Amino acid sequence: MNKGRLEAFSDGVLAIILTIMVLEIKVPQGSDFEAIKPLFPVLSSYVLSFIYIGIYWNNHHHLMHTVKYVSGNILWANLHLLFWLSLVPLVTNWMGKNPFAPLPMALYGFMLLMASIAFWILQQQILKKHGKNSLLAQALGNNFKGKLSPILYLIAIISTCYSEWISITLYTLVAFIWLIPDKRIEIIFDEKLKEVD
Amino acid sequence: MNKGRLEAFSDGVLAIILTIMVLEIKVPQGSDFEAIKPLFPVLSSYVLSFIYIGIYWNNHHHLMHTVKYVSGNILWANLHLLFWLSLVPLVTNWMGKNPFAPLPMALYGFMLLMASIAFWILQQQILKKHGKNSLLAQALGNNFKGKLSPILYLIAIISTCYSEWISITLYTLVAFIWLIPDKRIEIIFDEKLKEVD
Amino acid sequence: MNKGRLEAFSDGVLAIILTIMVLEIKVPQGSDFEAIKPLFPVLSSYVLSFIYIGIYWNNHHHLMHTVKYVSGNILWANLHLLFWLSLVPLVTNWMGKNPFAPLPMALYGFMLLMASIAFWILQQQILKKHGKNSLLAQALGNNFKGKLSPILYLIAIISTCYSEWISITLYTLVAFIWLIPDKRIEIIFDEKLKEVD
Amino acid sequence: MNKGRLEAFSDGVLAIILTIMVLEIKVPQGSDFEAIKPLFPVLSSYVLSFIYIGIYWNNHHHLMHTVKYVSGNILWANLHLLFWLSLVPLVTNWMGKNPFAPLPMALYGFMLLMASIAFWILQQQILKKHGKNSLLAQALGNNFKGKLSPILYLIAIISTCYSEWISITLYTLVAFIWLIPDKRIEIIFDEKLKEVD
Numbered sequence: 059m060n061k062g063r064l065e066a067f068s069d070g071v072l073a074i075i076l077t078i079m080v081l082e083i084k085v086p087q088g089s090d091f092e093a094i095k096p097l098f099p100v101l102s103s104y105v106l107s108f109i110y111i112g113i114y115w116n117n118h119h120h121l122m123h124t125v126k127y128v129s130g131n132i133l134w135a136n137l138h139l140l141f142w143l144s145l146v147p148l149v150t151n152w153m154g155k156n157p158f159a160p161l162p163m164a165l166y167g168f169m170l171l172m173a174s175i176a177f178w179i180l181q182q183q184i185l186k187k188h189g190k191n192s193l194l195a196q197a198l199g200n201n202f203k204g205k206l207s208p209i210l211y212l213i214a215i216i217s218t219c220y221s222e223w224i225s226i227t228l229y230t231l232v233a234f235i236w237l238i239p240d241k242r243i244e245i246i247f248d249e250k251l252k253e254v255d
Numbered sequence: 256m257n258k259g260r261l262e263a264f265s266d267g268v269l270a271i272i273l274t275i276m277v278l279e280i281k282v283p284q285g286s287d288f289e290a291i292k293p294l295f296p297v298l299s300s301y302v303l304s305f306i307y308i309g310i311y312w313n314n315h316h317h318l319m320h321t322v323k324y325v326s327g328n329i330l331w332a333n334l335h336l337l338f339w340l341s342l343v344p345l346v347t348n349w350m351g352k353n354p355f356a357p358l359p360m361a362l363y364g365f366m367l368l369m370a371s372i373a374f375w376i377l378q379q380q381i382l383k384k385h386g387k388n389s390l391l392a393q394a395l396g397n398n399f400k401g402k403l404s405p406i407l408y409l410i411a412i413i414s415t416c417y418s419e420w421i422s423i424t425l426y427t428l429v430a431f432i433w434l435i436p437d438k439r440i441e442i443i444f445d446e447k448l449k450e451v452d
Numbered sequence: 453m454n455k456g457r458l459e460a461f462s463d464g465v466l467a468i469i470l471t472i473m474v475l476e477i478k479v480p481q482g483s484d485f486e487a488i489k490p491l492f493p494v495l496s497s498y499v500l501s502f503i504y505i506g507i508y509w510n511n512h513h514h515l516m517h518t519v520k521y522v523s524g525n526i527l528w529a530n531l532h533l534l535f536w537l538s539l540v541p542l543v544t545n546w547m548g549k550n551p552f553a554p555l556p557m558a559l560y561g562f563m564l565l566m567a568s569i570a571f572w573i574l575q576q577q578i579l580k581k582h583g584k585n586s587l588l589a590q591a592l593g594n595n596f597k598g599k600l601s602p603i604l605y606l607i608a609i610i611s612t613c614y615s616e617w618i619s620i621t622l623y624t625l626v627a628f629i630w631l632i633p634d635k636r637i638e639i640i641f642d643e644k645l646k647e648v649d
Numbered sequence: 650m651n652k653g654r655l656e657a658f659s660d661g662v663l664a665i666i667l668t669i670m671v672l673e674i675k676v677p678q679g680s681d682f683e684a685i686k687p688l689f690p691v692l693s694s695y696v697l698s699f700i701y702i703g704i705y706w707n708n709h710h711h712l713m714h715t716v717k718y719v720s721g722n723i724l725w726a727n728l729h730l731l732f733w734l735s736l737v738p739l740v741t742n743w744m745g746k747n748p749f750a751p752l753p754m755a756l757y758g759f760m761l762l763m764a765s766i767a768f769w770i771l772q773q774q775i776l777k778k779h780g781k782n783s784l785l786a787q788a789l790g791n792n793f794k795g796k797l798s799p800i801l802y803l804i805a806i807i808s809t810c811y812s813e814w815i816s817i818t819l820y821t822l823v824a825f826i827w828l829i830p831d832k833r834i835e836i837i838f839d840e841k842l843k844e845v846d
Contacts, residue, residue, distance in 0.1 A: 063262060063316060065654060070270030073661030078278055080735050081669055085743045089750035108735070112728045116721075119654060130313075134434070137309045144277050144305070152282045159286035237725070260459060260513060267467030275475055327510075331631070334506045341474050341502070349479045356483035457656060457710060464664030472672055524707075528828070531703045538671050538699070546676045553680035 061128050064136060068122075071140045072115045075147060079104055082151040100154035103166075106229060107150040110170065113236045114143060117177065124194035125184055135183045139176035145169050160218040163225050167215040170229070174208045207232050258325050261333060265319075268337045269312045272344060276301055279348040297351030300363075303426060304347040307367065310433040311340060314374065321391035322381055332380045336373035342366050357415040360422050364412040367426070371405045404429050455522050458530060462516075465534045466509045469541060473498055476545035494548030497560075500623060501544040504564065507630040508537060511571065518588035519578055529577045533570035539563050554612040557619050561609040564623070568602045601626050652719050655727060659713075662731045663706045666738060670695055673742040691745035694757075697820060698741040701761065704827040705734060708768065715785035716775055726774045730767035736760050751809040754816050758806040761820070765799045798823050 083100050086093040118139075125132070149169050153162040181198065188194055198204075214228035280297050283290040315336075322329070346366050350359040378395065385391055395401075411425035477494050480487040512533075519526070543563050547556040575588075575598070582588055608622035674691050677684040709730075716723070740760050744753040772789065779785055789795075805819035 060316070060320070063266060066263065066657065067266045067270055067312065069654060069658045070267055070661055071274055073658055074271055074274040074665055076731070077662055077665040077669065077735055078274065080739050081278060081672060082282065083739055085673065085739065085746060089743075089747035089753050091752065094752075094756075105732075108728075108732055112725070115658065116724060119651070123651070133313060134309070137305075140273070141302075141305055144274055148277050148280055148282065152286075155282060156286035161288065161291075162286050165291075257513070257517070260463060263460065264463045264467055264509065267464055268471055271468055271471040275471065278475060279479065330510060331506070334502075337470070338499075338502055341471055345474050345477055345479065349483075352479060353483035358483050358485065358488075362488075454710070454714070457660060460657065461660045461664055461706065464661055465668055468665055468668040472668065475672060476676065527707060528703070531699075534667070535696075535699055538668055542671050542674055542676065546680075549676060550680035555680050555682065555685075559685075 061122065061125050064128050064133065065122050068118055068136060068140060069115070071144065072111055072118070075143055076108060076111050079107060079147040079150055082147050083154075096155075099157035100151065103150045103154035106233065107146050109233050109237070111143065111146060113233065114139075114173070114177070117236070121177075121181065121184065121194070124188070124192065127187055129183070129187050131183045132180070132187060135176070135180040139173060139180055142169055142173040142176050158222045160222065163222055164215045164218040167211050167218070167225060167229065170232075171208055171211040171215065174204070174211065178204060178208075203235055206235065258319065258322055261325050261330065262319050265315055265333060265337060266312070268341065269308055269315070272340055273305060273308050276304060276344040276347055279344050280351075296354035297348065300347045300351035303430065304343050306430050306434070308340065308343060310430065311336075311370070311374070314433070318374075318378065318381065318391070321385070321389065324384055326380070326384050328380045329377070329384060332373070332377040336370065336377055339366055339370040339373050355419045357419065360419055361412045361415040364408050364415070364422060364426065367429075368405055368408040368412065371401070371408065375401060375405075400432055403432065455516065455519050458522055458527065459516050462512055462530060462534060463509070465538065466505055466512070469537055470502060470505045473501060473541040473544055476541050477548075490549075493551035494545065497544045497548035500627065501540050503627050503631070505537065505540060507627065508533075508567070508571070511630070515571075515575065515578065515588070518582070518586065521581055523577070523581050525577045526574070526581060529570070529574040533567060533574055536563055536567040536570050552616045554616065557616055558609045558612040561605050561612070561619060561623065564626075565602055565605040565609065568598070568605065572598060572602075597629055600629065652713065652716050655719050655724065656713050659709055659727060659731060660706070662735065663702055663709070666734055667699060667702045670698060670738040670741055673738050674745075687746075690748035691742065694741045694745035697824065698737050700824050700828070702734065702737060704824065705730075705764070705768070708827070712768075712772065712775065712785070715779070715783065718778055720774070720778050722774045723771070723778060726767070726771040730764060730771055733760055733764040733767050749813040751813065754813055755806045755809040758802050758809070758816060758820065761823075762799055762802040762806065765795070765802065769795060769799075794826055797826065 083097070083104065086097060146169065149162065149166050153159075153166050156162050181194075181201075181204070185192070185195055185198075210228050210232050214225040217224035217228065280294070280301065283294060343366065346359065346363045350356075350363050353359050378391075378398075378401070382389070382392055382395075407425050407429050411422040414421035414425065477491070477498065480491060540563065543556065543560045547553075547560050550556050575595075579586070579589055604622050604626050608619040611618035611622065674688070674695065677688060737760065740753065740757045744750075744757050747753050772785075772792075772795070776783070776786055776789075801819050801823050805816040808815035808819065
């Protein structure tokens with residue numbers, strides 16, 4: 059099987075998810091400041107989801123870099139990840155239209171939680187195919203971010219019963235954690251490339 | 256002609272079909288559990304169609320792997336397949352909004368039936384171009400799944416007159432049959448690759 | 453400049469046009485035969501436009517095959533073609549919702565006319581860059597189909613004032629003319645390949 | 650990291666933005682000239698945004714041509730640019746539905762301003778990674794267009810308080826400035842290619 063087509067397909071799905079989120083934002087009725095006021099929470103949740111899809115694209119990019127063989131399991135683990143991410147536009151818009159409502163906010167966290175679990179499953183499938191001593195296994199190391207994120211999502215989901223601000227803060231915090239460059243994979247590859255040179 | 260562009264175009268169409276199905280799901284009015292209740296049948300039919308598109312992408316991937324020359328006939332047989340699959344979001348959403356209604360359920364089966372026939376035509380066109388002794392001919396073997404699926408779809412369509420549960424079970428069953436890895440093509444290719452090594 | 457990225461971008465746009473046309477088809481209200489009756493003209497115009505986009509993709513594929521250098525003019529001539537094709541979903545759906553209404557039918561023809569002119573401009577730009585003795589110049593020959601189509605579109609547009617059936621017949625006829633395989637380009641390339649072998 | 654996947658992803662997003670803008674244009678109710686009258690301002694703003702996305706795709710294409718290494722910073726600078734461009738369909742449609750209203754027209758300019766700043770940031774990140782003597786640094790030269798555009802956008806935004814015609818003229822003018830072929834990058838590359846030959 060061909061890794062290039064898996065990457066291209068995933069890129070296609072992620073590019074579409076990123077772009078159609080805007081389609082869910084309805085054009086305001088009217089042309090004054092009053093008309094665009096309800097757009098602010100919608101746009102804020104759009105920005106957050108845009109960053110999350112960007113992070114997933116980035117991580118997916120890094121993960122696939124290490125892949126040599128694509129098995130049926132890897133293919134379906136990848137589709138499973140895309141499934142949860144495909145729900146992002148729906149949940150994002152629901153949260154944006156009902157700012158600070160607990161249920162949409164909890165479901166947003168649930169979707170993020172399931173996507174992070176799906177990403178972990180995809181990693182495991184790739185590790186299983188490529189061996190514990192593979193480049194990926196070294197690059198992942200202790201995978202601190204990957205382990206921390208689902209825990210923070212879980213706390214954020216439970217927090218929606220008490221205060222929406224805790225959830226919002228946690229969703230934003232996890233995004234920030236991932237935005238901080240994780241040099242591990244890049245460094246190991248750079249070393250490999252140097253060895254090749 | 257170039258096989259790469261045919262694959263890329265098909266991947267693009269399948270990626271868009273997969274993703275825009277969510278656009279058809281309307282954001283619930285309200286933010287409580289009551290508001291998301293009507294979403295469950297819509298989401299269930301979304302999951303089923305997501306798996307079917309995944310299966311078609313997977314099968315298309317395998318089929319194209321064996322292709323060496325792209326003729327005009329193959330190109331149009333491929334577009335014919337994409338046509339039936341492009342109707343998936345429409346029929347999926349109609350079925351989801353009218354849970355257990357016989358007509359939408361029968362049309363869903365009809366679309367699956369036509370897509371499976373279109374896939375068979377595409378296979379035949381590729382076989383015709385590549386010969387009965389080609390890698391594809393060997394890999395297909397008796398093509399048990401490909402022959403069983405249209406029959407089960409037909410039974411499911413007729414069943415909608417009696418009980419919707421039979422149809423639902425059959426649609427889910429066919430998806431499961433395809434999810435069970437079909438080692439044939441993979442094994443034959445692995446052997447070819449070993450010979451090359 | 454890189455021809456690959458121009459092809460990939462055009463393929464992306466054409467794949468999206470092909471798929472989002474279905475998004476314009478609204479899910480019927482209700483689940484009986486009465487509810488899907490108004491879908492028939494909508495689906496018919498969808499089928500026609502699907503075939504036209506397929507033809508354009510096919511022709512674009514053939515045309516780009518002969519391209520060696522991409523100039524700024526070729527790039528913008530290509531975007532100009534994509535612009536007219538991007539209006540297909542809108543006009544298709546308007547025609548489908550107002551079956552046999554003269555104005556939507558005339559505008560559909562106008563869009564086809566402009567797209568065929570845009571394709572001709574793109575051809576001219578490629579010819580200008582590659583020379584009169586290029587592979588493309590030979591392959592095009594007298595370009596009978598390319599010259600006939602705009603004339604038939606023009607007749608179809610004028611016919612909407614008298615009878616919608618003439619227009620429908622002409623739109624279908626032009627699609628059929630293009631579906632008949634045009635062996636010229638394929639044959640010349642096959643000969644070139646043989647020479648290389 | 651791989652430059653090809655960054656290009657493909659950006660192309661995907663730009664192709665989707667280009668195409669879904671038409672989805673925002675609602676099919677007219679009715680089939681006479683009266684019904685399509687409100688479409689003219691919508692279509693005009695569509696044409697303008699289509700050209701702008703075309704320009705950005707073209708410029709992005711040229712810029713990426715010079716890139717050798719993709720860092721995390723370049724990746725996020727690229728996503729930042731795509732974010733502002735992803736708002737194009739929304740703002741375009743809002744402006745088209747409220748012709749000559751000052752606020753939508755000012756926001757359209759704001760989006761163009763932010764996109765031009767995002768493009769400048771992307772350029773800086775690439776320059777930082779590739780050095781001041783790189784091919785890109787030479788090709789950019791004094792980057793006259795890139796410096797003029799944000800100033801003209803700013804004037805256009807302020808002009809919406811006085812006259813919408815000044816803003817419209819300025820938005821159109823900037824598009825024209827970019828459409829005039831900028832031979833710099835092409836010429837330098839042609840020379841490089843000649844040296845290689």
